[in-house]
Amino acid sequence: MKTLWAPWRIEYILSEKPDGCIFCVPPERENDRERLILHRTPFSFVMLNRYPYTNGHLMVVPFRHTSEMTDLSDDEMLDLFTTVRLCRDVLEKTASPQGFNIGINLGRAAGAGVDEHIHIHIVPRWNGDTNYMTVLGDIRVMPENLSSTYEKLLTGFPTPQ
Ligand SMILES: [Zn+2]
8 A cells, every 4th residue: 555645644643542442432423513413323433533634534433442453352343344444435426536445453563543442544645646636735725625525424424213
């Protein structure tokens, strides 16, 4: 995989990291918008990355706090990857990307920002996207777009029961 040049992520690298695990979320949905959670399934949830590589960078996360794939049950694995596919479909429908990077960084040495709670990245890609972002490259561009990106993507997910 080609390395993405994403200078605006310096904000993440330099930011103070919260105590506790950002991927351990309470069962109540009331703060989902503030947490950038777009969708919940029985075993996992979808969160918009606050420090995205590209606009619409999503993460699928199991509710269970674990760093190991081997800790996940077959039901959890199936749920995770069904949710990855849902994310791909929602992004396709709402943002028309030309490609996707979908992957897991296991361990800090592999580039995991949060290495104690496994999560799958779904990064929509457009031809020339990083060049475009670099040219327009103010690091505040992406965070300002977060709430409009959230609202737009939310329309693509099934409404919670
Ligand atoms: Zn956790």
